[in-house]
Structure formats: C-alpha cells, structure tokens
Amino acid sequence: MQNIRLALAQIRPALGDLDHNLALHLDYIERATTAGADVVVFPEQSLTGYFLSDLVPDVALPRDDPRLDPLREASQRIDVIFGFVEETTDHRFLPAAGYLHKGAFVHVHHKVYLVTYGLFDEARDLAGGGAVRAFDTRFGRKSMLICEDLWHPTTASIAAADGADVIYGLSSSPGRGVAGGTHELGSAETWRAMNRLYASLHVCYVVHCNRVGFEDGVNFWGGSEVIGPDGELLARAPDFEEALVFATLADAPLRRQRTRLPLRRDEDVTLNGREFARIAAQRHWQDDG
Amino acid sequence: MTAEVDLRGRAQRGLDLEPGLTCRVLEAFIRDEIEKFDIHRAVVALSGGIDSAVSCALAARAFGPERVLAVLMPYRTSNPASRADAETLVEQLGIPSTLIEISAAVDGLLGELDEDPSPLRRGNIMSRARMIALYDQSEAFGGLVVGTSNKTELLLGYGTQFGDMASAVNPIGDLYKTQVRALATALDVPVAIRDKAPSADLWVGQSDEDELGFDYETADQVLYLLIDEMYSTADLIADGFHADLVYELQRRVVRSQFKRRLPLIAKLSNRTIDRDFRYPRDWGR
Secondary structure (H helix, E strand, O other): OOOEEEEEEEOOOOOOOHHHHHHHHHHHHHHHHHOOOOEEEOOOOOOOOOOOHHHHHHHOEOOOOHHHHHHHHHOOOOEEEEEEEEEOOOOOEEEEEEEEEOOEEEEEEEOOOOOOOOOOOHHHHOOOOOOOOEEEEOOEEEEEEEHHHHHOHHHHHHHHHOOOOEEEEEEOOEOOOOEOOOOOOHHHHHHHHHHHHHHHHHOOEEEEEEOEEEEOOEEEEEOOEEEOOOOOEEEEOOEOOOEEEEEEEOHHHHHHHHHHOOHHHHOOHHHHHHHHHHHHHHHHHHHHO | OOOOOOHHHHHHHHHOEOHHHHHHHHHHHHHHHHHOOOOOOEEEEOOOOHHHHHHHHHHHHHHOHHHEEEEEOOOOOOOHHHHHHHHHHHHHHOOOEEEOOOHHHHHHHHHOOOOOOOHHHHHHHHHHHHHHHHHHHHHHHOOEEEOOOOHHHHHHOOOOOOOOOOOOEOOOOOOOHHHHHHHHHHOOOOHHHHHOOOOOOOOOOOOHHHHHOOOHHHHHHHHHHHHHOOOOHHHHHHOOOOHHHHHHHHHHHHHOHHHHOOOOOOOOOOOOEOOOEOOOOOOOO
C-alpha cells in the first residue's frame, strides 16, 4: 500500500441538522488538509446524527445530491470518508459510508447489519446493504464497515480476504457499562479488543472513528483509534471530547508483519466459501423443514 | 446446562461502579443536554437527602457553582435536620440557594378539602407543591430542572408522578440507590447526608425502608438481576432470594409502569404523538 497521512475527525454532529453538520465537516476537512493529511475519516452518520427515527426521510440524500457538492469539492484536496443516509432511486434509506476522491465517490458501503435490539431500532427506519467489498484507492485497497457490521467478525474477514490493507470502521457507538475495577466503559473495552483483534489476525490497519456528544440522553464515547498490523495502538482520540487526531499508516510495518505472520497468505478462502455455502444450504433446508 | 450459582455475587459486582468514569459521563450529560437548548443553568430541589445531593453536586460540576440554584422547600413538619444538611451541602458546593416554605400553600389546599386526607395524599400534595415552586424557580433563574429520582424508586414507582418525578433531565435515573451512595462518597457529599436512613420526609419519622418493607441493598440486587441481567424470578428464588420479596418487587415494577410513561393518547389518526410520530427530543440539536 501507499503510505497514508490519516486524520481522524471525532466530531459531535447535531441530530437531523444537515447544514450544521456539513459546516462541521468542512471545518475539520480544512484543518486536516492544512495539517497535510491525505485522508480524513468521519464517524457513522456523521452528516445526519444517529437516533433519527422519523427524521430519516428528512436527512437522507441520493449520492448525486447537490447538497453534497461542498464535500465533493473538498475531496479535490483530500480523500474524505464520511457517514450519511443514502436514499435510493426507489426510495429506500440506507446507512452509508462514502469515500470521496477528486470530486467523485470511489465507493459507497451500505451498513450490512442493521442493529435492532436493546436501545437500537434501525431496521424500523432503514434498509440494510447487501455487500461487503474492498475497493481500490490511490493508496491501495481499502474497505469500509459501519459499526454493527464489525460486531459480525465475518465482515472483517471478507474485507481482508478481498484485499483490504486498511479497514475503516465508522461508528456511532453509545457508551454504556460503568462497572467498577475498570476505568473505561464496557462498550469501549469491547471495541478496543475487537479493533486490536481484527488488525492482528487480518494483519492490516484498523481505523475506528467514533463520534462524541449526546442524543436523547445517550452518550457517544469517542475514543477513535488506529491500530497497526501488529496490534499496536498508533493513535487514539480522547474519550467524550471532539478531536482531530493524526496517524501515519505506512507500508513497511505491513510488509514486516505479513512476513513474520503470514496469516493472510494462508487464509483458505476456498475452504471458507465451500463451508459457508454448505451451511447456508443446510440452513435453508432446515428453515423450510 | 447447570443452573447459574451465586447470583448475589453477580449482582454485587454488577452494582459496583467506577465513580470517576460515571461522574464524567453524568456531568457531560447535564451540560450537553441542557446547553443544546441554549440554556446554561440548572435548578435542583435539595431535600437534604442523598439523591438530590448527588444530582446537585453533579450539576455544580457541570456548570460551575454559580450557575446552579438549590431550592430548599421544607414543610412545617419536615425534619429540621434535613434543611440543615441541605444548607451544609449548599455551603460546601458554594452554590446559590433559595428557601421556599411550602407550608402555607399546602395547608391552604388541605384546608379546602372536606375530609382529612391520608398520609399518601398529603405526601403527594407536598410533592406537587414543591414541583410548582421548583418550576417557577426554573423560569426565574433561567435554568432547567435537574431530576433527583434514582433507578430503584423509578422502577418501584416510589415517587409522586408530576411531583418529585418531574424534571427536564435526570442524571441519576439509571443508577440504583446503592450506586447513588457510592457516587455520593466519590463526590464528597457530607457524611451526615450519606449515613442517614433514606426518607421521603413527607411525615414525621417516615423511613423508606420501613415503608417499603425491604432494604435497598437487597432490592437493588433483585432489580439488577431481573432488569439488567434479565434473570427470571425463578432463577432468583432458586439462588436463595426470598420468594415473597422477589414477587413483591416484580409486582411493584409492573404496577407502576404507567408512572414511567407519558399519558396515553387515544389513537385516531395515522400519526399519533409518540406512537407513530416518532421524533427524538433532541430534534435538530
């Protein structure tokens, strides 16, 4: 991969206020560009806020919407990864992560695993995507996943098998769990373990960008971080506070770690495909039975 | 599958909280959820009890002491020690306070009644009289009302609807009583407030635990296991919790559900408020 000077924009979007959030994006993009970053990454639904409920149709945008032009324009100077709700031509609303470069979308990922349990109710208002892909950028092959996608380890496996050397994870992760004996939230602890595990076992970079602020009493804890291919923490934003944090994602550590630990080389995609196909067929048969 | 053992230990561990982290979240919650309405002040009804002391201390940390008004609202039968304890906290926090006696208002209303109301009715009237005075101070001081109901009393329905349960934002509503105690220690709430027996102080000598018929520590363990960990009543009883207590607590939770919800609206249209007209409270903020 090509080396990347990365900026993590840990922002606090306003709920359902596109204009405010767009201005916020442009401000962080300007700061990231000035600091010499190649890529700036924002959290899940960074343009819209998270607990939207009936606000979804008010803030959803088709990807060619002129309201996105300022972001397209900004991507002439820096690659921009951001979260929004995409409206399709047949009027479905999908949580989306967009990768903009030189004024155009290089890739859009739709959240595959909508989260509809506990405090979440996404499938009530949103439609889920149907694909997990890696895609080519000027810095090499990358993948984007959104929050709950990463609670299904198979999505990271697919991204890695498809050749991603960086997995960009965009989150709006609510903080919860204040048990004694630890100085971090239960949800933060789990995320940090997951990020480290994915980076280590898929021998790639994991970039997790989480938001901060509150919506209807729910806090988003921030703590955005970059983990290297050997599991090392390369950068971390503070918990609970807005921040712009930088990290360099270089090829040399990737090469060294893949030489020492050739897990990727040895991954048997054919075996995975065969066994998952078998299980899917059996499940289908069982469900019918 | 073997039965899970030592639920009591599991509850104790689950109820043990990290005070520094909890305070950080709750202070940010108060600040963020009030300031997004372009308001930078708070008012808190300070009774001299531990719950309002914790809410008040958190609000003072969130906004700075000069922006939090403590409202003391004794009735003529209120325990004088409660007021003294509240004043100690006001002094310690360095926050402004105001004293509003509710005796005349409450007695005036009671005098209009034909019969002598039950202690429960009298308590409800006092609680709602305080709410009126508090919301008036909210307007006068230009601050939102920070709530003081903890998770235990909210779940048990041990509070007066539209009275002490009324608030704009409630930092302690997801903390059980025993967790509030732990937070009070971390917040340096005076020992006199931390150590006294919990009381709504609605009549002389009232004690929460006598009135409820169980102690908060056990109640919190049962509620934590039923609500947070989703164990069944049968699981708890098999583990040695007293069946009568478990059933009584569960019955109280079910019976008081109405207090935790907005009043029911008869559905007629296709989009009824809070049923299928579903917008967040922080709409556009």
